[in-house]
Amino acid sequence: MISVGVIIPFYNGNQYLSRLLNSIAASSDSIKVKVFIVDNSRFGERVDESLVSGPEVIIIDGGIGVGYGKACNIGYSLCNQWKVDVAVVANQDGFFKRGSLELMVQLLMRENTFSVAVPLLTRYESDDVESFFTHVYLTPMEDLVSDLFRGTKRLFYPIHQLCGACFAIKTKDYQKFDYLFDDLFHMYYEDADLYERLT
Helix, strand or coil: CEEEEEEEEECCCHHHHHHHHHHHHHCCCCEEEEEEEEECCCCCCCCCHHHCCCCEEEEEECCCCCCHHHHHHHHHHHHHHCCCCEEEEECCCCCCCCCHHHHHHHHHHHCCCCCEECCCCECCCCCCECHHHHHHHHCCCHHHHHHHHHCCCCCCCCCCCCCCCEEEEEHHHHCCCCCCCCCCCCCCCHHHHHHHHHC
């Protein structure tokens, strides 16, 4: 069974946590999931442990306001310690539609030609694709747009950027990296920097 570490950089996000954790639990039939919530909230806004359920969840105190990149690095380090096959970064205000986490992980492990996977991101309250995701990530993918018009959509396409909101990597391919994101990026553009380092 494929082992998966889901890293959740957490900052004052209790209102979203149940939906995300429930979606991870619903996607863990054929994968073994361990969740690392890296809390860098202020006191009084820390993770509400009564909301934590589902797969094995470990809450880590990352320090107050360390930032998205550093929180992800703490989770990535734990993924390497636990020797998971796939590390997944997921925004605290996101969730996985049924089967999407499994699909992303299974495709990633089955394909030898790539070692990073990014899911299609939709709005929180609907199936509409996020406008920023369309503009930044989908617009350069001419083959996807062409296939949509032809009605011949494939399961995956090569990406030209990495979306930090949610992505998965095969950990064995990145053991040379001591960190995932450069700590200099407190929030935003750390994903673009990681993409440049990967390519």
